[in-house]
Amino acid sequence: MAEQADLIIFGARGDLAGRKLFPALYQLDYCELLSPKTRIVCVARDAMPRETFLESLQPKLQSQIQPERWTEQQWQKFASRIVYVHLDFNSAEDYVRLAAELHCAVRIYYLATPPSLFGPICQALGEHQCLNDDSRIVLEKPIGHDLASSVAVNETVAKYFSDENTYRIDHYLGKETVQNLLVLRFANRFINTQWDQSCIDHVQITVAETVGIEGRWGYYDKVGQLRDMVQNHLMQLLCLVAMEAPNSMTAESIRDEKIKVLRALRPIDENTITTHTVRGQYAAGYMGGQPARGYLNEDDCTVEQSDTETFVAIKAHIDNWRWAGVPFYLRTGKRMAEKLTEVVISYKALPHNIFSGNPASNNRLVIRLQPNEGIEMRMVSKLHSLRDRMALVKQDLNLDFLGSSAMGRIPEAYERLFLDVISGDQSLFVGREEVEESWRWVDGVVEAWKRQNMEVRKYQAGSWGPAKSELLIEKDNRSWHG
Numbered sequence: 277m278a279e280q281a282d283l284i285i286f287g288a289r290g291d292l293a294g295r296k297l298f299p300a301l302y303q304l305d306y307c308e309l310l311s312p313k314t315r316i317v318c319v320a321r322d323a324m325p326r327e328t329f330l331e332s333l334q335p336k337l338q339s340q341i342q343p344e345r346w347t348e349q350q351w352q353k354f355a356s357r358i359v360y361v362h363l364d365f366n367s368a369e370d371y372v373r374l375a376a377e378l379h380c381a382v383r384i385y386y387l388a389t390p391p392s393l394f395g396p397i398c399q400a401l402g403e404h405q406c407l408n409d410d411s412r413i414v415l416e417k418p419i420g421h422d423l424a425s426s427v428a429v430n431e432t433v434a435k436y437f438s439d440e441n442t443y444r445i446d447h448y449l450g451k452e453t454v455q456n457l458l459v460l461r462f463a464n465r466f467i468n469t470q471w472d473q474s475c476i477d478h479v480q481i482t483v484a485e486t487v488g489i490e491g492r493w494g495y496y497d498k499v500g501q502l503r504d505m506v507q508n509h510l511m512q513l514l515c516l517v518a519m520e521a522p523n524s525m526t527a528e529s530i531r532d533e534k535i536k537v538l539r540a541l542r543p544i545d546e547n548t549i550t551t552h553t554v555r556g557q558y559a560a561g562y563m564g565g566q567p568a569r570g571y572l573n574e575d576d577c578t579v580e581q582s583d584t585e586t587f588v589a590i591k592a593h594i595d596n597w598r599w600a601g602v603p604f605y606l607r608t609g610k611r612m613a614e615k616l617t618e619v620v621i622s623y624k625a626l627p628h629n630i631f632s633g634n635p636a637s638n639n640r641l642v643i644r645l646q647p648n649e650g651i652e653m654r655m656v657s658k659l660h661s662l663r664d665r666m667a668l669v670k671q672d673l674n675l676d677f678l679g680s681s682a683m684g685r686i687p688e689a690y691e692r693l694f695l696d697v698i699s700g701d702q703s704l705f706v707g708r709e710e711v712e713e714s715w716r717w718v719d720g721v722v723e724a725w726k727r728q729n730m731e732v733r734k735y736q737a738g739s740w741g742p743a744k745s746e747l748l749i750e751k752d753n754r755s756w757h758g
């Protein structure tokens with residue numbers, strides 16, 4: 277069981293808190309993984325009694341928990357941990373009231389707010405006696421809007437929290453299957469020794485979502501898919517696929533290796549931007565047979581035109597010995613045909629095909645991160661037949677993680693990450709340098725888009741993105757997996 281802590285959630289009435297943070301904390305409580313003394317101090321701007329806050333939280337939370345895990349008794353136990361503090365972010369008095377509610381030696385401030393508030397909140401916490409010797413800060417992604425703003429946020433945070441006490445979340449790192457990438461690569465000799473440009477033809481990373489931007493339009497339209505997803509989640513996946521083996525599983529060793537990958541990413545500039553990237557925006561279409569709105573017709577959309585991308589495809593290169601000549605094709609988008617996160621490692625054909633009459637066939641390793649978490653290995657084997665002397669077939673070895681999970685369910689990322697913050701383990705959190713290196717590369721893409729005035733191409737909701745994204749890979753005689 278984790279040690280006792282005050283978990284103070286800023287933005288407790290927001291989307292992230294409601295959809296991810298409270299369900300994760302409920303699950304930890306259900307599994308008896310939280311100390312009985314741990315309290316959840318919920319901070320938001322509206323003044324209301326604690327009971328009113330709980331009344332609004334309860335149905336939302338219940339709708340996200342498996343019925344067999346929800347009982348009145350369990351809910352009451354969870355609710356008894358909750359304290360509600362209304363706070364105007366600019367009011368000194370309110371911070372003093374907040375400090376008076378804190379009792380544990382470990383204070384964990386979780387900022388589930390827009391990143392523009394990270395600096396001001398840290399400053400106010402520091403100035404109004406809310407910090408003790410073991411106060412930790414958890415920052416949600418994205419940290420900043422570009423390199424300059426990210427540096428500014430990190431500088432302000434660093435005045436009040438040491439780096440050891442700063443936890444930068446990228447919730448993809450908390451996903452069990454993402455952590456499994458490390459295990460797959462560094463605990464299996466036969467995979468490890470076939471993991472470079474001599475064997476691998478190319479890598480694909482797809483993070484496709486079916487959700488649109490409903491309810492988050494105001495935030496998203498200023499950000500776009502490149503900053504919302506590529507700068508953080510896709511870059512982290514790319515690092516885990518491409519990095520060298522860390523010396524150990526410490527945060528420092530892992531970060532050191534990821535930074536080298538980010539530094540080796542070839543910049544995309546105005547000369548390569550049109551051949552190496554595609555931007556898209558969803559238009560009306562169909563999702564699961566039902567009509568779906570376009571981005572510009574979402575309820576909270578306030579403009580007639582927007583140049584914000586909801587889809588990005590990128591052909592990236594990592595300029596080092598291991599990956600020379602191996603393209604990494606990345607794509608991510610909202611309102612796509614399926615929810616799917618996968619990494620596909622496509623192997624080179626063998627140098628000579630002795631099975632004449634059969635096309636040379638490539639092996640492929642598909643690492644499915646969500647849903648249906650598992651691994652598929654495409655092999656070639658003989659078709660059992662007397663008629664065909666030597667016909668070959670492609671067959672998939674399939675490993676299903678859910679089937680092999682000791683828990684019968686795969687824990688959500690935020691469950692792991694909360695436990696790690698409480699126990700002080702930073703190995704699944706992102707270092708400052710990583711965040712900044714990633715921004716440096718992404719800023720280059722944004723700048724090149726501007727210089728080339730690169731338009732967003734419309735794609736139908738429920739499709740796999742703009743047709744141009746197929747071309748991005750097909751012009752290299754390859755195709756997206758799926």
Ligand SMILES: NC(=O)C1=CN([C@@H]2O[C@H](COP(=O)(O)OP(=O)(O)OC[C@H]3O[C@@H](n4cnc5c(N)ncnc54)[C@H](OP(=O)(O)O)[C@@H]3O)[C@@H](O)[C@H]2O)C=CC1
Pocket residue numbers: 286287288289290291292293319320321322365387388389390391393416417418492495
């Ligand atoms: N939603 C998601 O799926 C994900 C979100 N994130 C990140 O998590 C953070 C929170 O996201 P999300 O919950 O969607 O955000 P919301 O827009 O729902 O905002 C969260 C809370 O922040 C407070 N807030 C917003 N604007 C202001 C303001 N100008 N001044 C004071 N308080 C303000 C509000 O608190 P109040 O209720 O008190 O008004 C609001 O409830 C963001 O940094 C986001 O990028 C990261 C991964 C996924």
Ligand SMILES: O=C1O[C@H](COP(=O)(O)O)[C@@H](O)[C@H](O)[C@H]1O
Pocket residue numbers: 485487504505
């Ligand atoms: O960080 C974010 O992630 C979600 C996708 O997370 P997932 O765990 O459901 O894959 C994305 O919808 C959101 O826009 C982004 O801010």
